[in-house]
Amino acid sequence: MKCALIAIALLITLDVQAGDYIQLAAKINGHEVNLAYDTGCEAFVLFESTVREIGIKWDEPKPTVAFHPGKVNLGYTEQVNLEIVGLSLKGRCRVLDPPLSDDLKIDGLIPWSFFREGILYFNSHEYGMDGLNELPDDIADWKAFRLKKSVPLLVFEIDAADGSTIDVMIDTGADIGVALPRNKFADWRKNHPESPAAVNDGHTAYSGRNVDEICWAEQISVGDLTISGVPVGPLYRGLEYNSELYDIVLGLYAISRMELIVDYPNGTLYIKPNPRPPREYVHNRLGAVFVSSNSDAGDLIAHVIKDSAAYEAGVRNGDVLVKVDGVGIEDGNSASGISTLSQFWSKPHGTKLNLELRRGDKPFEVSVILQDILPPKKGSRVDPRISSTQIY
Template sequence: MSLLICLVGLLLTSSAVSTPVSDKPTLIRSVPAHAASFKGGVSSTGWIDFNFADGRSILVPAKVNGQSVWVKLIDGDETSYIDKDFAASIGFQPPTATKTFGDVNVQVQLGDLTLRRVKTSTADLGAKRTDPLFAPFILSDDLFNQVVVDIDFAHHRVAFQDPHGAIKLPSGAVEIPLIRYLDARTVPISVEGAAPVPFEWFLGDPAPITVYQPYYETHKLLQNRPTSIRLGGGLNGQRPQEPVATLSRVQFAGVSFNQVPSVFPSNTVRGSDSPLVSGNIGLELLARFRLIVDYPHDRLYAVPNTDTESVPFAKDRLGLYLSKQGSTFVVDFVSPGSPAQTAGFKTGERIAMIDQKAGPAWTQAELTNLRFATKETTIVFTMESGGIRQVKAKDYF
């Protein structure tokens, strides 16, 4: 899946992922990346603690051209991304009509692992140095295609290993077929008890499961079940409206998961171009395993985390998409049939306070998480006009 298409949940911390992008970012450089190198002759970084960013992205401490920052790890794209403002701050001049960045040497260090001349493009990632976790860089396949990645979600740690060495597998590891279809690495997924089909493997999608239009129409997955619409996300403000519904059963790596909130994008916003791919599996479901991925050899091993197998998935129970403008909030979208719609919210309305807190007291991530409140949570909105609206969180799809 193209990272341009699926930057979604990371840029806007929404649960959406597949977003078309018509204006491609400016390429910083096109020279090939050097091979990954490990300091001092070691073959692994050992464990590096990561921040799981509310379960929607993997943030790892790193150095980008010597600057200490957090980087987001997303596989599935040959290009990595750097925030345009951060790029300018470290000496990359913005492009003009006649000049692009050209051959810029972007170097990324992850512990004892160094990646030189990483293929990178600029984008508006919205990263601010005042953010609690300043993450102005998204690192993709210049990393993944050169190493074995061991992701221990239960302990929020990751290790990178030289793929030429032996892989020491943890007890209980099961090998899962990791098969390439054109631009996509896929794994077998069973939906509603049907035979397993290829779903794209994608660490950049926070939604548990995304089902592509040919498959969900053939299997009538949106019939006879509650549905709604969510606002997706992506680069440059492009945010498609996508159907959402809850699947009763999804099976991966021999483990069945119940009541899985899922996204059903149209063909125009889907990820993989292959007609053989039926959807993609996202981070919230993958995080219920320890995953050892040998990307250079297309091998995947999974160990179920028994503590999370039966934990309910995060689910939008509000249906209200907000952004901050100064000290107030603006309603960007209201999901049909949601508690927010029932309470009378409309696109374009302004909110002065949420639970007695004005705009400066909220981060964009906190606004996103507001939608995923537990059942029966009451949220109080003070409208700019002075009115009060109370909304009780509940399932609506």
């Protein structure tokens, strides 16, 4: 089997803040590599650091090539030999230099198309994937949906109550929950003002920095698909650029709340609920982000959620972050700076952090005890309207 992967621009949905992937051991030209199976990616991708380490020749992308927003301009390698799950493939692959590639603990991405010709079972709670020879005996008890086979990503269709069709993408390259179009999320948030909310600060290869509010839904429904215990937020801006391919995105956390079988030859995706309680959701437990008004550098200015750990410690909108536990952040707008700060804010519940800040010309310090926000603690005040929400 050969795969000629030579196009220059493609959709990449890898969230560099995410720490969990469906990982597959493989070999490239005899060298062991660790690849993530990313159903939100169009083609086989190796990271530039891996290409250089293995010694693969590659052509850098031409800077004059025009490509659509939401896609990444990539180079491609000479022909390589790929060995993965018993398959031997020859072909070119694309080369990406993602922010924080050394922190991702993976060497590249395997696209949805590589394994779609069979029957796949996603045990997403354990980040596993298996091939099936046949459908399970209880498949009649699973909900069945049509696959959208005309697109290069894992997308299925749901019939809405008004007769329209909602296209839903499964994205195993991002550890997110349910991502809605920004106007839909704004409507949802307006109708659920008491929903617990954290703030997400991430960086993607295709759209740069994204700072968004992330909320929690005890139950959310799209057509006749219902997901329980899941974070809800807006689509990353880069994902919105490709809205002609899908309406909603379900990330790894969302599909960890279900069992999933994809029968591509017969054009059907099957889902049944995962009865286990939600796993830990890694999120910003500080309840604040610090963003420079200058896209390149400058003071890191606080944006604080009311009643959060940061707010209770005395941090207010407009305060400037200087150090965290004695560590200065030289460029908090860069991918590495965002990652450094996010690693502080996502430390476990109860972690104590010392923040050095400045308000106007006056320096001051506060101690913050990080608090779980998502999912809400049992017994906490939760808007009863988040117990059941119909989106479409």
